[in-house]
Amino acid sequence: MNKRLNDIYCVFRIHLARLRREAGPFLLAALVFPAGMYLFAGAVARQTEAVVSPALGRRFLAASMVFSLSLTAISWLGYLLLENRFTGRLKLFATLPVAPSSYVFGILIFALLQGALGTVSLLAAARFFGAPAAPDGLTGVAALMLVVIVSILALCGISVIVAARVRSFSEGSLYTDALGAGIVLLAPVYYPAESMPAVLRPLGWVLPTVYIDSALDKILAGNPAVFGELAVLAAMAVVLLGAGFRLLDWREE
Amino acid sequence: MDFDYENLPAVRVTNLVKRYKNGTLAIRRLDFTVRKGEAVAILGANGAGKTTFLRQLTTELKPTSGTIEIFGLDAVREAGRAKLTMGVTPQEAGVFETLTAREHLELFGRLKGLGKAAARAASDELLEALELRAEAKKTVGTLSGGQRRRILVGLALIGAPPLLILDEPTTGLDPQSRRTVWALIKRAIGTGTTVIFSTHYLEEAENLSTRIAFISGGELVADGSLAALRARLPQKYRLSYANGSGPFPQPRVEFFETFAGAQQFIGDRRIGEYQLATVSLENVYFSIVGERIGEERAFEDE
Numbered sequence: 400m401n402k403r404l405n406d407i408y409c410v411f412r413i414h415l416a417r418l419r420r421e422a423g424p425f426l427l428a429a430l431v432f433p434a435g436m437y438l439f440a441g442a443v444a445r446q447t448e449a450v451v452s453p454a455l456g457r458r459f460l461a462a463s464m465v466f467s468l469s470l471t472a473i474s475w476l477g478y479l480l481l482e483n484r485f486t487g488r489l490k491l492f493a494t495l496p497v498a499p500s501s502y503v504f505g506i507l508i509f510a511l512l513q514g515a516l517g518t519v520s521l522l523a524a525a526r527f528f529g530a531p532a533a534p535d536g537l538t539g540v541a542a543l544m545l546v547v548i549v550s551i552l553a554l555c556g557i558s559v560i561v562a563a564r565v566r567s568f569s570e571g572s573l574y575t576d577a578l579g580a581g582i583v584l585l586a587p588v589y590y591p592a593e594s595m596p597a598v599l600r601p602l603g604w605v606l607p608t609v610y611i612d613s614a615l616d617k618i619l620a621g622n623p624a625v626f627g628e629l630a631v632l633a634a635m636a637v638v639l640l641g642a643g644f645r646l647l648d649w650r651e652e
Numbered sequence: 653m654d655f656d657y658e659n660l661p662a663v664r665v666t667n668l669v670k671r672y673k674n675g676t677l678a679i680r681r682l683d684f685t686v687r688k689g690e691a692v693a694i695l696g697a698n699g700a701g702k703t704t705f706l707r708q709l710t711t712e713l714k715p716t717s718g719t720i721e722i723f724g725l726d727a728v729r730e731a732g733r734a735k736l737t738m739g740v741t742p743q744e745a746g747v748f749e750t751l752t753a754r755e756h757l758e759l760f761g762r763l764k765g766l767g768k769a770a771a772r773a774a775s776d777e778l779l780e781a782l783e784l785r786a787e788a789k790k791t792v793g794t795l796s797g798g799q800r801r802r803i804l805v806g807l808a809l810i811g812a813p814p815l816l817i818l819d820e821p822t823t824g825l826d827p828q829s830r831r832t833v834w835a836l837i838k839r840a841i842g843t844g845t846t847v848i849f850s851t852h853y854l855e856e857a858e859n860l861s862t863r864i865a866f867i868s869g870g871e872l873v874a875d876g877s878l879a880a881l882r883a884r885l886p887q888k889y890r891l892s893y894a895n896g897s898g899p900f901p902q903p904r905v906e907f908f909e910t911f912a913g914a915q916q917f918i919g920d921r922r923i924g925e926y927q928l929a930t931v932s933l934e935n936v937y938f939s940i941v942g943e944r945i946g947e948e949r950a951f952e953d954e
Contacts, residue, residue, distance in 0.1 A: 402765065409759045413748055420750040420791065486746035491807065494710050494740035495763050496732055 406497045410505020414479065418513065428475045428579075429517030433467035434524045440589050454620075460530050461615035462588040465608050466580075467517040468547065472554035473561075474579030476510050480562035481571040499647055503640075507555055514551040518543070535621040542623035543615070549632040550611040556639020557582075563646035588612040607635050660724040662688045662815050662846035663709060668718035670704050670870070678704040679870045682718070686848060686863075688814075691841045693857035694850040695937060696867035702850040703743050705867065706819045709848065710740045722815065736765065739808035743819035743850075747800050749793030753784050756792055757806050764811040771810075778806045781839075783832050798829045805833050809840065816840060818849040822856060834859060854933045864933070868941045881936045889914045890935060893926035907931065 418425055440459040444451045451459075483489045492502050522533060534543045557578060565571035586608040587595055595603070603609050614628035663686040670679035678701050686692050696702045707713040708720060711731040720727040722734040748756060754775050761771030779785050782802045787795055792803060805821050816837070822830040830853075837860055841847055851857055857864055864881060866874040874881060882888065887907035891914050894901035908914040914928055 406763055409763045412755075413751060413759055416748065416755065417750040482746075487742065487744045488746040488748060490712065490742045490745045491747075491760070492763075493712050494735065494738070494742060495760070496735040496765065497763055498732070 406501035407505045411508045414509040428470040429467050430520045433463040437463040457619045460525050465612045466583045467521050469583050470579045471513045471517050472551050473558050474575050477558035477575030485568040510551050510555050514547050534618050538623045542618050546614045552636035553607045556643050559643030582606050582608045662686045664721040666719045669716045671716045689844050691847040691861045692863045693861035694865050700867045701870040737815050739813040739816045741804050741808040741818040741821045747792045754788040760807045761810040774810050782806050798825045816847045874940045890931045891928050893923045
């Protein structure tokens with residue numbers, strides 16, 4: 400196997416061991432909290448409407464999928480990257496003939512696996528709770544996969560930047576926790592943009608979660624034409640990951 | 653690998669300076685060469701610059717100025733290639749607690765370029781040598797602090813690199829584990845591996861090294877074999893004895909240039925119980941550097 404691919408695979412395997420042995424916290428972030436939010440949003444909606452419409456149910460499901468992606472890619476993965484940096488594990492990689500990009504790619508593949516597991520388990524749970532929507536046919540599944548991939552890449556860019564820039568573990572974990580939940584709750588995903596205070600509405604243009612939500616909502620509605628959202632998310636992934644790569648330096652000054 | 657192991661020094665450091673961003677000058681114009689097959693102990697007080705020096709050798713830390721060559725490779729510009737020749741135990745490195753001991757060694761062996769079967773065989777051999785065979789299938793998080801430290805030493809040794817850089821490899825280990833690690837390092841030295849290690853244990857330096865370097869205030873203040881360093885002291889013998897009688901006699905230490913001088917002193921004072929030995933490495937260090945090993949020392953600003 401090519402050295403670069405071997406290194407990426409080894410970094411992935413090292414982190415996969417964590418997922419295997421600490422499945423509980425992962426499921427909490429990827430499934431339990433988002434599923435809870437789905438049920439909570441439905442319960443709140445039923446206070447004002449006798450029946451939650453399929454469109455509203457779909458919105459809640461899409462928003463909960465965004466929540467799952469954000470918690471796993473920013474909070475959980477960010478925590479892991481911070482641990483690597485501040486507990487001296489990163490030193491082990493830095494003293495090996497391993498390129499920083501191999502480390503990041505290994506982590507990204509791990510994050511993609513987490514994202515896929517979270518999305519599939521959440522869709523299965525949603526079906527169990529009688530959710531009104533699921534991706535339609537092969538095209539819908541393919542579109543869903545693409546959206547999950549670019550979304551994870553964009554959100555991981557945030558984790559890499561935070562993990563590379565913060566000065567301490569506690570500062571970093573505060574950021575990753577706050578951002579993981581914050582960029583979902585501050586974005587108009589569970590509620591319409593019109594209900595946001597005017598001053599917060601510009602967030603709807605800059606937060607990746609808004610575009611992820613829009614794409615997922617369309618796919619769940621049976622419309623896999625999400626090229627606009629994919630383009631924006633891909634651009635965000637390039638910018639955020641690019642910045643993360645630049646900031647992540649094996650060598651200290 | 654196309655490195656010239658035979659004819660080039662393992663490490664050649666020229667005019668090395670390290671000034672941190674906050675202005676602290678940690679290494680001042682250090683020149684240092686390590687020939688292939690040497691085992692060099694780096695001694696110095698805490699804050700003397702040992703770790704800063706070693707971290708520059710391992711390419712973790714960029715030098716402010718000066719050059720570092722590892723088997724002729726520029727460790728700054730060709731860090732990737734230089735790292736292929738090294739096995740490193742950083743002073744404060746963490747292990748991946750959810751990996752088993754075997755997985756840890758095996759995966760890091762593969763990251764060092766070993767194939768799957770070779771990495772497996774090397775990790776099995778190392779687990780045996782590190783006396784961790786019974787722990788092979790246990791996750792590293794369940795192991796004791798000493799066992800984890802041994803895993804870290806194993807990560808440096810896997811793949812039999814021609815150069816080992818070990819920053820306080822046995823700190824925190826119990827005496828038995830320390831001897832296990834010493835045996836492994838000695839075995840590596842026996843096969844021609846070049847070893848550079850820092851330590852606060854003088855016994856470790858005396859046991860493992862062929863050469864000892866004293867670093868103080870970011871400068872190399874002395875460098876040579878133990879015999880050569882001892883020869884720098886006018887006094888060659890150290891006499892310890894108890895002065896006075898009763899339940900609390902005062903412990904005393906005297907130094908002598910000659911064995912006969914010491915014997916004369918013992919006879920004149922009619923000292924009954926004493927220990928007469930050649931001066932220890934600690935005496936040599938204290939005499940040359942003027943501070944004790946393990947003493948806390950702040951980096952100096954300029």
